[in-house]
């Protein structure tokens with residue numbers, strides 16, 4: 001099954017548009033797992049097992065593993081998800097972006113070393129920095145478009161004076177991803193839940209591509225406004241929440257608390273969709 005089929009199947013099966021982000025910070029682990037970073041796998045595997053029937057995707061953030069010299073634990077976690085939650089696609093959040101020859105190595109890392117179903121990429125270096133990922137049939141790539149952070153507007157909201165219709169940079173990117181860049185239907189866009197008006201604009205310009213939407217939960221994005229702006233019958237959304245789910249509990253009950261938080265977020269998303 002390719003990424004889009006997996007995403008569609010998981011969304012239907014679990015009746016969920018929620019992606020649980022795996023951003024493991026050992027300083028916030030429950031006491032029994034705190035320590036030298038050696039228990040990252042155990043923490044994340046417990047979260048995966050507690051939420052696999054509630055999500056449409058998981059999104060491990062590679063920096064949290066690399067910073068702890070824990071890439072081996074990310075490999076084990078990817079394997080764990082493959083075996084224990086094979087129906088849930090995995091988006092490796094690495095936000096890579098480099099010249100073609102280096103992008104080939106990053107693509108190998110994401111799809112061959114880690115076995116991800118999709119990645120996040122920065123499109124700043126242009127199409128030839130994205131194309132190596134598209135050589136992997138069936139794999140997905142989400143390009144940063146209008147990100148959830150306030151500084152995202154510094155560049156993304158700049159007007160392109162010499163492009164037809166003078167779009168903003170993020171609008172131009174949305175058009176490219178809906179059109180000429182999306183040669184095999186593998187691309188999606190990242191838009192922040194913190195900017196629903198921009199989500200709506202991106203959705204108007206890119207009506208069918210999947211949108212990865214982080215920013216609900218810890219960053220305060222509004223669930224209802226996010227779904228209203230981004231969800232369409234023909235255009236899936238993957239709404240990510242990381243810290244608000246991972247650290248919902250804190251102590252021995254962390255996995256159960258994460259499950260309850262995931263369940264509540266999923267229900268809020270579905271309720272918002274029912275009103276749309």
Ligand SMILES: O=C(O)c1cc(=O)[nH]c(=O)n1[C@@H]1O[C@H](COP(=O)(O)O)[C@@H](O)[C@H]1O
Nearest residue numbers: 061120147148192214217218219241242243
């Ligand atoms: O690409 C991303 O996933 C991403 C894009 C964006 O615009 N904003 C954003 O927060 N993210 C990621 O989404 C996650 C958000 O985490 P929480 O704020 O804890 O829910 C982090 O892993 C971020 O790196």
